[in-house]
Amino acid sequence: GAVVSQHPSWVICKSGTSVKIECRSLDFQATTMFWYRQFPKQSLMLMATSNEGSKATYEQGVEKDKFLINHASLTLSTLTVTSAHPEDSSFYICSARTGTDGGETQYFGPGTRLLVL
Amino acid sequence: AQSVTQLGSHVSVSEGALVLLRCNYSSSVPPYLFWYVQYPNQGLQLLLKYTSAATLVKGINGFEAEFKKSETSFHLTKPSAHMSDAAEYFCAVRGGNTGKLIFGQGTTLQVKP
Numbered sequence: 001g002a003v004v005s006q007h008p009s010w011v012i013c014k015s016g017t018s019v020k021i022e023c024r025s026l027d028f029q030a031t032t033m034f035w036y037r038q039f040p041k042q043s044l045m046l047m048a049t050s051n052e053g054s055k056a057t058y059e060q061g062v063e064k065d066k067f068l069i070n071h072a073s074l075t076l077s078t079l080t081v082t083s084a085h086p087e088d089s090s091f092y093i094c095s096a097r098t099g100t101d102g103g104e105t106q107y108f109g110p111g112t113r114l115l116v117l
Numbered sequence: 118a119q120s121v122t123q124l125g126s127h128v129s130v131s132e133g134a135l136v137l138l139r140c141n142y143s144s145s146v147p148p149y150l151f152w153y154v155q156y157p158n159q160g161l162q163l164l165l166k167y168t169s170a171a172t173l174v175k176g177i178n179g180f181e182a183e184f185k186k187s188e189t190s191f192h193l194t195k196p197s198a199h200m201s202d203a204a205e206y207f208c209a210v211r212g213g214n215t216g217k218l219i220f221g222q223g224t225t226l227q228v229k230p
Binding site: 108 | 151153158160161162163166215216217218219220222223
């Protein structure tokens with residue numbers, strides 16, 4: 001099956017620093033990847049859609065200068081949380097889309113837990 | 118615009134009992150619907166999906182869901198619950214041409230011995 005990895009799985013950082021999270025599709029190419037944020041006991045909130053070779057599309061209310069997304073290749077997308085603050089602490093999950101229209105499916109990474117002190 | 122509503126944020130069943138998790142959707146176009154499961158501190162795993170083929174969809178781990186257009190529902194069922202089924206379950210609908218998923222609020226399934 002399609003496998004998506006994320007690195008790191010856990011990160012603790014000081015307020016004001018930047019953190020980069022990688023999302024990789026291991027056994028398929030993904031022209032589109034998605035980044036979600038999940039707070040405890042809540043559903044997933046889509047942050048942005050990442051397309052290979054083009055700028056990410058951000059959801060309303062998500063600061064694009066705060067959450068930098070780069071989709072450098074068909075198997076790698078990165079999310080950088082710039083100048084992180086405690087309110088950015090959350091569980092970040094990526095997904096990669098495979099298949100054609102009608103049969104497409106999103107496969108999710110295991111998530112990255114970010115704690116900003 | 119598409120949306121999903123999961124009825125019941127918490128469902129508790131006994132081991133061996135029927136599992137029924139409810140999902141209703143709203144969509145202006147024929148929907149693509151999904152059920153995902155999330156175990157603690159993990160990502161989401163696809164259980165099954167409906168993409169306008171058969172209305173009764175069978176997934177992994179003995180789960181299945183039936184698409185009912187007249188009721189705008191896509192409820193998830195399993196005949197006999199196992200302890201290992203305890204997790205968070207999310208129903209989702211694909212939104213528009215971008216392929217992004219719109220998730221329901223999630224339902225926590227508790228399985229009692």
